[in-house]
Amino acid sequence: MKTEKDGYRTFARRHIGPGRTELTQMLETVGASSLDQLVEETIPASIRLKKQLNLPEGISEYALLEDLRKKASMNRVYKSYIGLGYYDCVTPGVIQRNILENPGWYTQYTPYQAEISQGRLEALLNFQTMVVDLTGMDIANASLLDEGTAAAEAMTMLHRVAERKQGGDGAAFFVSEKCFPQTIDVLTTRAEPLGIKLVVGDHSTFDFGGGVFGALVQYPDTDGEVCDYSDFIN
Structure with missing residues (x-):
């Protein structure tokens, strides 16, 4: 038999969103007695959904990953003959760990730090120099998406x-x-x-x-x- 205390043990209940006390305080601040009253007073009735969403109960991240793994294990993996530029490639572990999995390379923040920009420019220059050496062409470009x-x-x-x-x-x-x-x-x-x-x-x-x-x-x-x-x- 599950109790409210059992539900509170989940990470989401403990750490994500306001608790009941905080929710009550926020509603009192805006002069509303409940979330439903707050919605009715702020969102026009013409655009409000008048029925409940057909959604299951929320689950934890761990349970979700387990469910996805079970579904993925049902897939049958066949040999792929895809081509036209879409090929499998070998990514050395050191490249994957230090570049592809390094947040400094894929963070959403603009790299204003001079050291990061300098490093990227140097990497692009080295790549272009290598391409010129391999192809014998006079110039080579880099840093394009496709x-x-x-x-x-x-x-x-x-x-x-x-x-x-x-x-x-x-x-x-x-x-x-x-x-x-x-x-x-x-x-x-x-x-x-x-x-x-x-x-x-x-x-x-x-x-x-x-x-x-x-x-x-x-x-x-x-x-x-x-x-x-x-x-x-x-």
Whole structure:
């Protein structure tokens, strides 16, 4: 047989929200005899729900986690063949503990501390330097949320450079049909208001003569193939 005292032993009853004495004092301060009277006097009847919510009794965090574990154990985990840029990856334990699980990296507060900002800038610079070394490109970007955004930023940068050099000519940007579809969609959205003609096709047969200011290819491509782009680049 459960008693009121048993219910009070739960963490929520003991630590979350006001107790009965505090609730009575607050109601007396605002001149209300009950919560129902307070609601009636402050919330218009036209927007108040006139029936009880169909909700079960609240449970503790521990009981909730146990219930979720039982439900999760009923799932059957099969081999996943998802691709198109969504791949499993190996995260070293030291990275997970010191970066991904470090509140200093994901806190909602803006990192005004100079030391944190300096560290992030240094990490981004090291990453960009590594990408340049691996790819042999002149520049590399960083600190973008997804591949589609990075591709769109690269396209707009090339477009601005082409406009300055060619006086507005060269308004076509080539995209390999082997790029991820979500990346092509972002490029299409970004290209339209800027007046950029987006050409999607086969990089091995496309004619780059006449007004193409840049190109985007996927490596590995959307089918997982590792293509040799040496001839394409040269």
